[in-house]
Amino acid sequence: MTTLLIIGASSGIGLATTKLALQRDHSVIAFSRSADSIPLQHDKLRKVVGDARKSDDVRRAISGADVVVQALGVPANARMLTGPIDLFSSATATLLPLMKEAGIRRLISVTGFGAGESRSAITPLQRLGFDLVFGRAYADKDIQEKSIVQSGLDWTIVRPGVLTKGRRTGRYQILTRPQDWRNGLISRSNVADFIVRQLTEDTYLRQAPVLVN
Ligand SMILES: NC(=O)c1ccc[n+]([C@@H]2O[C@H](COP(=O)([O-])OP(=O)(O)OC[C@H]3O[C@@H](n4cnc5c(N)ncnc54)[C@H](OP(=O)(O)O)[C@@H]3O)[C@@H](O)[C@H]2O)c1
Numbered sequence: 001m002t003t004l005l006i007i008g009a010s011s012g013i014g015l016a017t018t019k020l021a022l023q024r025d026h027s028v029i030a031f032s033r034s035a036d037s038i039p040l041q042h043d044k045l046r047k048v049v050g051d052a053r054k055s056d057d058v059r060r061a062i063s064g065a066d067v068v069v070q071a072l073g074v075p076a077n078a079r080m081l082t083g084p085i086d087l088f089s090s091a092t093a094t095l096l097p098l099m100k101e102a103g104i105r106r107l108i109s110v111t112g113f114g115a116g117e118s119r120s121a122i123t124p125l126q127r128l129g130f131d132l133v134f135g136r137a138y139a140d141k142d143i144q145e146k147s148i149v150q151s152g153l154d155w156t157i158v159r160p161g162v163l164t165k166g167r168r169t170g171r172y173q174i175l176t177r178p179q180d181w182r183n184g185l186i187s188r189s190n191v192a193d194f195i196v197r198q199l200t201e202d203t204y205l206r207q208a209p210v211l212v213n
Contacts, residue, residue: 002067005031006021007072009032009071010034010038014032017071017195018038020192021196026199027045029061029065031057062098066106068108069110070108080137084136088143099153100153105153113212119138126183158209159210163186164186169187174209176207176209181210182212
């Protein structure tokens with residue numbers, strides 16, 4: 001069984017991944033600024049409060065992990081439209097040397113449909129709205145993706161479409177070929193399903209699939 005460090009474990013995909021990994025008998029180190037308020041108790045769960053941009057905080061959490069999952073998010077508010085966003089790139093710049101220092105090779109990182117080369121699959125009309133609302137976050141996710149790809153680690157980048165609160169069905173599309181990339185809905189629970197599957201498979205090693213229903 002695997003010990004996962006989940007960075008961004010207190011809500012959304014990170015929390016869904018924490019729950020599913022524990023159900024599957026893995027051990028979880030759940031890391032976020034509010035990790036102490038995660039409403040779960042489990043013998044195989046360790047909660048670590050910290051900021052993903054701070055080396056000392058991540059170093060406290062990473063010890064004992066075999067795999068790292070990055071499921072960071074920024075709140076959807078006015079800052080997303082106007083403020084500088086560097087969470088994804090700076091947390092990744094913090095994480096990569098610490099993974100190397102700790103000898104951890106496997107990284108599964110959630111970005112989103114529209115990050116990196118998947119932006120080319122957004123139609124020009126949709127891109128206007130996308131850039132307006134998500135442009136700053138996704139410019140930073142582009143930097144994040146590039147540094148992961150160049151890291152030399154055993155990475156998988158996960159690019160979900162529009163996230164929903166639906167239940168886990170295990171039925172969703174894993175689109176690896178650029179010509180198949182499209183936007184669509186997918187539940188956070190199904191993204192968690194994909195992430196937990198990667199703990200026992202290496203089918204998507206060094207790939208960046210888009211996930212949609
Ligand atoms: N919404 C969509 O339709 C959509 C579509 C595609 C992709 N995505 C992407 O999918 C990802 C996950 O989204 P989600 O809605 O599941 O997540 P979320 O609910 O926004 O959760 C974000 C997590 O990141 C943690 N976090 C934020 N800043 C942190 C910091 N400085 N240090 C440590 N932890 C930090 C938060 O915990 P604390 O606040 O406790 O630190 C929380 O656990 C995001 O990157 C999002 O952009 C979203």
